[in-house]
Amino acid sequence: MPELAEVYYYASQWDPGHGHPITEVHLHPQARIFRQLPRPQRLIEAVQGQPFAETRTHGKQCFFRFGDVWLAGHLGMSGHLSVAKPTKAPGRHDHLVLRQAARQLVYTDPRMFGSWYLLDHSAMTAFWETLPPEVTSPRFTKERLHRFLQRRTRRPIKGTLLDQSLFPGIGNWMADEVLWRCHLDPRRPAGSLSKEETADLWKKLRLVCRQAMRIIGTSWGDPPPKTWLFPHRWKDGGRCPCGAPLVRETIAGRTTCWCPTCQES
């Protein structure tokens, strides 16, 4: 499900639990989401009795601190976070439930592509430094972007934008949104972009990330602006705001939606 702003939105769903200790932990130790955690029991030992202190996100990853340990999560394709009343029984796909006196912090993930693991607080600073610069950070420079694209000589620009080591948080719909705003054909090899096209891509990447965070990251209830590709892309027979029918095709292994009129190569 989640890309940059949705991950932030979901992570913040647990905010009501800040400052309160975990009284009990329920998990399904055999669930695939613990494949990076050899002994899921360690999660219970580490978190139980600890206060929920702070939340961070980076790209599609989220981090929750309980005392001296960070619980790190990736929501995969179908994961989401919610808060439930303390008496609610866990559902079929609730693989991780952190109980507090007044509520339960729930992770639900039917497909179980998500993944959870632990980080010591002492290791967090060093770990954080290893993460790639976020698209909206000052370290994400035009020069850096240009270097990356030049190295992906053959790969379609669409597929390149999904590389999390280059564009943390960009997912399928954000990549399409950015390319649509750049009037770029998603099949174009990344290495074929001109200096001017690269500069425009840099600008639009940052714009879409900032706007997505502002609009979706805070209140997902608001309808997405009609000036985006986003609200037009889902239904079959969708039309670009320019009037032309949108095209859907698999590019770099993912369904890609674009406007052949606006995004001619």
Place this chain on the structure above:
DNA sequence: CCCCATGTTCGACA
């Protein structure tokens, strides 16, 4: 029954 899904990883190959 079919096909599709906002993601990542792993193995194969150039």
Place this chain on the structure above:
DNA sequence: GTGTCGAACATGGG
């Protein structure tokens, strides 16, 4: 080692 691609992962919805 680097870059690229397709399959696999597991489940539910149309």
